[in-house]
Amino acid sequence: xxxxxxxxxxxxxxxxxEGINPGTIQSLSNAEIEKLPVFHGKEKxxxxxxxxxxxxxxxxxxxxxxxxxxVHWIGTKMEAGQITIExxxxxxxxxxxxxxxxxxxxxxxDWIGAEMKGGLIHVHGDGGHQVGAAYRGSVRGMNRGTIIxxxxxxxxxxxxxxxxxxxxxGNAGDLIGFNMLAGTIMVFGxxxxxxxxxxxxxxxxxxxxxxxxxxxxxxxxxxxxxEFMQVLLRKITATGFEIAQPILDSNFDLYHGDMIxxxxxxxxxxx
Amino acid sequence: MNIGNTEVEDTFAEAxxxxxxxxxVTAADEYWLDAGLRELTGYSSSVIACDAEAGVEQYLSExxxxxxxxGAAVLIFGFSTDxxxxxxxxxxxxxxxxxxxxxxxxxxxxxxxxxxLGKQIRFFGDGFQKAKILGDDRHWRIPVxxxxxxxxxxxxxxxxxxxxxxxxxxxxxxxxxxxARRGAEAVAATRGVIAPFPGGVARSGSKVGSIYKTLPxxxxxxxxxxxxxxxxxxxxxxxxxxxxxxxDGVDEQAVGEAMAxxxxxAAGENIVRIGAGNYGGKLGKFHIQLHEILS
Numbered sequence: 089x090x091x092x093x094x095x096x097x098x099x100x101x102x103x104x105x106e107g108i109n110p111g112t113i114q115s116l117s118n119a120e121i122e123k124l125p126v127f128h129g130k131e132k133x134x135x136x137x138x139x140x141x142x143x144x145x146x147x148x149x150x151x152x153x154x155x156x157x158x159v160h161w162i163g164t165k166m167e168a169g170q171i172t173i174e175x176x177x178x179x180x181x182x183x184x185x186x187x188x189x190x191x192x193x194x195x196x197x198d199w200i201g202a203e204m205k206g207g208l209i210h211v212h213g214d215g216g217h218q219v220g221a222a223y224r225g226s227v228r229g230m231n232r233g234t235i236i237x238x239x240x241x242x243x244x245x246x247x248x249x250x251x252x253x254x255x256x257x258g259n260a261g262d263l264i265g266f267n268m269l270a271g272t273i274m275v276f277g278x279x280x281x282x283x284x285x286x287x288x289x290x291x292x293x294x295x296x297x298x299x300x301x302x303x304x305x306x307x308x309x310x311x312x313x314x315e316f317m318q319v320l321l322r323k324i325t326a327t328g329f330e331i332a333q334p335i336l337d338s339n340f341d342l343y344h345g346d347m348i349x350x351x352x353x354x355x356x357x358x359x
Numbered sequence: 360m361n362i363g364n365t366e367v368e369d370t371f372a373e374a375x376x377x378x379x380x381x382x383x384v385t386a387a388d389e390y391w392l393d394a395g396l397r398e399l400t401g402y403s404s405s406v407i408a409c410d411a412e413a414g415v416e417q418y419l420s421e422x423x424x425x426x427x428x429x430g431a432a433v434l435i436f437g438f439s440t441d442x443x444x445x446x447x448x449x450x451x452x453x454x455x456x457x458x459x460x461x462x463x464x465x466x467x468x469x470x471x472x473x474x475x476l477g478k479q480i481r482f483f484g485d486g487f488q489k490a491k492i493l494g495d496d497r498h499w500r501i502p503v504x505x506x507x508x509x510x511x512x513x514x515x516x517x518x519x520x521x522x523x524x525x526x527x528x529x530x531x532x533x534x535x536x537x538x539a540r541r542g543a544e545a546v547a548a549t550r551g552v553i554a555p556f557p558g559g560v561a562r563s564g565s566k567v568g569s570i571y572k573t574l575p576x577x578x579x580x581x582x583x584x585x586x587x588x589x590x591x592x593x594x595x596x597x598x599x600x601x602x603x604x605x606x607d608g609v610d611e612q613a614v615g616e617a618m619a620x621x622x623x624x625a626a627g628e629n630i631v632r633i634g635a636g637n638y639g640g641k642l643g644k645f646h647i648q649l650h651e652i653l654s
Contacts, residue, residue: 232492251492272491291491315385315462315509316491316500318426323494336427352489 090172091121091145095154097138101129102178106161108135110148110169110188121145148188152177157197163190166207179216182209185233198242201235203228204252210236210327217242217261220254220271228269230254236329243280246273249290255324265292268353272320287346287353293317295335299357306345311359313339360650362626365633366595367649373637374614374645377406377436377521377607378443380474380514381466383419384455385430395461396431398454403435404556405605407565407576410446412436412521412607414553425464425493426509432466434553436521436607440472443516448479451510456480456501462509465496470515477501477510520645523606523614525621526564526582527633528598534629539602542621549620551613552606564603567638579636595632603636611645619652 091113097103104127113121122136135141138159143151148169152162160178163171166185172193173181179197182190182204189208198216201209202223215237221244222229229249236255243261246254249271256273262280265273268287276295283300284292294300317340325331339359344351360367384399386392396415403413416432424430435450437443455461463476477499481488484501490512491498497512525542529535543559546552554560569577580586581593582601594601604621608614622633633649640646 253492270490289489310506312506314500314507315426316493316498316507318428319464319493319498319509320491322425322427354489 089144089147090149090151091118091141092143093135093150093152094140094142095138095152095156095159096140097128097158099128100158103128103138103159104161105135105159106164108150109163109166110145110150110171111167113145113150114148114169116145118142118145160197163188163209166190176213181211182207182235185209195239196237199223200237201230201233201254203230204233204235205231206233208234208236208327210238210329212238214239214258215241215256217244218247219245219256220249220252220273221245221247222249230271234327236324236327238329240277245275246271246290246292249273253320253324255329257329265290265353268292274320274324284346284353284355286349288349289352291354291356293340293356293358295338295358302343302355303346305347306343306355307347307351309342309344311339311341314342314356317356360653362623362633362653364628365626365630367622367626367653368632368634369650370634371637371640371646371648372522372524372618372635373640373643374520374522374524374611374647375643376645377412377438377519378440378472378516379434379436379519379521379607379609380443380447380516381416381609382433382435382447382451382514383424383430383464383466384433385419385424385426385428385462385464386458387428387460389429391458391460392429392431395455395458396433398458399433399450400555401454404561405565406436406438406442406521410437411443411450412553412555413450414555414559414607415547416553417550426462428462434519434607434609436519436553436555440474440516444474447474447514448476451476452480452483456483456503456508456510459505463511464498465511465514467515467517470517472516473513474516475512476514477512480510517609519607519609520611520614521607522643523608523618523645523647524603524636525606525618525625525633525649526601526603526636527625528582528595528601528631529629530595530597530599530631531629532600534627535600535602538625538627538630539604541627542602542604542625545620545624546604546606546617549613549617551610552608552617554604554606556603556605559604561603561605564601564636567642593634597631611647614645615647615652618647618649622649622653
């Protein structure tokens with residue numbers, strides 16, 4: 089049976105529920121869950137102050153509902169289980185998570201999957217800035233796992249990411265893969281400028297009809313059909329993300345870069 | 360026991376525990392797929408003198424492969440994981456990476472141990488190789504002259520069973536050869552097994568040891584029709600030719616089912632006896648009784 093957390097808070101101050109994860113509450117009663125600490129701004133409160141708790145946490149499935157745009161750090165450091173969010177939610181969704189899956193049937197704020205280390209986040213709406221990014225001052229961002237956003241996302245996607253896969257179904261902002269260390273970012277819509285600046289390794293793949301202007305420090309190699317792309321696209325479609333057949337059969341223009349940092353990374357533009 | 364006029368001996372095949380990997384090989388079309396497979400599974404009839412025993416387990420459609428191209432599952436057996444660690448990268452590096460348009464993936468979801476494949480072959484890329492994690496598995500993209508050779512980082516290794524066998528005897532060589540082919544085709548149609556000898560059939564069955572001290576195996580004189588009268592023959596009085604179908608498989612059940620399919624397919628006109636090879640039960644862990652697998 090699913091544990092249901094129904095948000096009933098009435099505040100404009102951020103509510104932070106870091107640590108309320110399927111694995112950490114699995115063995116707790118609903119009364120014990122209601123007493124777990126959360127933050128209301130800098131004020132220490134308890135879950136019961138903002139959520140109605142019902143159902144059962146034993147099966148590692150949590151469902152959150154209500155107006156959650158002001159509720160942040162959902163699924164942070166999560167290691168197992170499943171979180172389903174009905175509606176929109178706040179920032180830092182799945183930050184540093186290591187396993188399990190989070191599904192958002194709505195939009196999510198900035199820093200989705202920031203510095204995540206495993207698991208799957210699937211946002212069926214839009215995402216914010218810094219998806220899978222490194223926090224300011226950190227040496228690396230996302231380091232495994234998969235983030236899929238069906239809609240649009242903002243700037244600095246995959247900032248300094250080290251491993252993992254980010255898929256943006258719609259449009260994206262500027263500086264995709266800025267300082268990227270490795271990993272894969274795919275964008276199916278249009279995007280802004282200066283992508284891959286300072287990237288050392290990894291792949292940024294633009295799947296849309298029109299492509300962004302690349303930095304002059306990227307050099308064209310060839311138009312070809314890489315075998316890994318077929319494997320990758322099949323893995324993505326297995327998550328429920330739909331990709332049309334013509335896209336599956338596409339060729340790609342390969343660009344090496346960023347040449348100012350070794351040129352071991354690549355940008356692929358669907359031809 | 361008889362199947363029609365064919366006698367099935369009350370005996371057993373003595374099989375051995377071995378380690379195996381299962382590779383998925385894909386290519387642009389059937390021509391290049393078969394070219395790669397022939398090279399990969401060549402010189403691999405028996406670990407008596409080869410580094411591994413290998414064969415195509417089954418062909419795969421576009422829907423069954425990781426990259427949506429046609430492919431095949433190949434089973435490669437070795438005495439140990441260390442043996443496979445030497446044989447498999449050598450074979451894939453020399454026989455599949457060299458073949459136009461091919462790619463190689465692990466065909467096992469898990470295993471007891473792993474052997475490095477792309478992790479070892481990647482050095483051919485001379486620093487230009489790229490790692491790519493697809494799903495949960497690391498792959499290597501090695502730049503080659505037609506693009507990239509995509510190969511999985513490691514392969515899972517499992518314990519299998521090798522050396523299951525069926526020996527058929529014919530009163531007519533043509534009939535015996537046709538029966539052997541029917542038997543080999545029965546193995547090819549069975550999942551989880553290979554018949555590693557040429558065309559799936561061995562005509563030079565062997566016994567352990569030799570009068571020559573350096574030879575670990577020598578001709579199975581008891582089944583050689585030309586030696587009737589000189590040795591204690593195991594041939595039927597009317598037999599003029601015998602063929603052995605060796606079966607390696609993912610487990611004892613798979614080997615037993617394949618052997619039963621071989622016997623059913625091979626029995627027929629002019630096939631006077633079907634039996635199996637063993638060493639008195641002293642060497643192999645698995646004793647596969649012919650009458651049991653047919654019941």
